[in-house]
Amino acid sequence: MPRINAEVQTPGRRLRSEGKKTAILDAAETLFITEGYERTTVDAVAALAQVSKRTLYNHFSDKEIIFLRVLSRVNETLLSTISAAIDEELTTGRDLREALTAFTHRIVDRAFGSSDYLTFRRLLSQQQSVPRPPGAIRDRPLGMLEQRFTELAADGSIRAPRPRLAAQHFTALTISLAQEALLDHENEKDTEPPDLDAIIADGVDAFLRAYR
The missing domain is CATH 1.10.357.10 (Tetracycline Repressor, domain 2)
Incomplete structure (x- = not known):
């Protein structure tokens, strides 16, 4: 039974994960345009995307990759x-x-x-x-x-x-x-x-x- 529940929840978790990834990229795009690449920080991207830095780093290894x-x-x-x-x-x-x-x-x-x-x-x-x-x-x-x-x-x-x-x-x-x-x-x-x-x-x- 636990295995079935995990399988049922997986699509939902995947959807939430993709949503956070999109939010990070949307936030980064806004900041790169308004603040410039050099002045944009990972902290600022995470804050604007309303995710933790840990979540951001789960998706992207550094600012250059973003x-x-x-x-x-x-x-x-x-x-x-x-x-x-x-x-x-x-x-x-x-x-x-x-x-x-x-x-x-x-x-x-x-x-x-x-x-x-x-x-x-x-x-x-x-x-x-x-x-x-x-x-x-x-x-x-x-x-x-x-x-x-x-x-x-x-x-x-x-x-x-x-x-x-x-x-x-x-x-x-x-x-x-x-x-x-x-x-x-x-x-x-x-x-x-x-x-x-x-x-x-x-x-x-x-x-x-x-x-x-």
């Missing part, structure tokens, strides 16, 4: 947006210029304007002392686009013997330029909003001239 987990969690949401944009915009049989333009607009309009992207950028823009996510995590968006460009090259839609380089060129000509324009406008409030339509259209045209 920070990287917060980054990873936000990044996963962004990756879902990118994955959906690839699957729904870069579809087989669609006019390539139209598809690339729609894909880029979706990333620029939805991802860059999202709270998750702003959080990710604020966390990474802090002083150089903050831990950096592994290269494999940083490269995942490019890897996803590389895979689709590999498929486009295979069906003859683009000429790209090196799909990864093609993905890098496309990103540089479109998404990166749009991001720079948005950041410049954000830093200089009195300037006119950037013409994202023109930036994206010019970038897509330049890419297609080189790869089609």
Whole structure:
């Protein structure tokens, strides 16, 4: 009988444990953004999450691990947006210029304007002392686009013997330029909003001239 009770209670304990883990990450994200990585302490995270330090350390070994987990969690949401944009915009049989333009607009309009992207950028823009996510995590968006460009090259839609380089060129000509324009406008409030339509259209045209 005791064994049966323990088994019945296990899902509940697991749910409570996950709830505390989420609370810790939520609290840490808030503090890393408002206070900065250096000034945020494990004590402060535990207090804001309303858990004991022992509970916090049961889930995370130190502040660096917490920070990287917060980054990873936000990044996963962004990756879902990118994955959906690839699957729904870069579809087989669609006019390539139209598809690339729609894909880029979706990333620029939805991802860059999202709270998750702003959080990710604020966390990474802090002083150089903050831990950096592994290269494999940083490269995942490019890897996803590389895979689709590999498929486009295979069906003859683009000429790209090196799909990864093609993905890098496309990103540089479109998404990166749009991001720079948005950041410049954000830093200089009195300037006119950037013409994202023109930036994206010019970038897509330049890419297609080189790869089609």
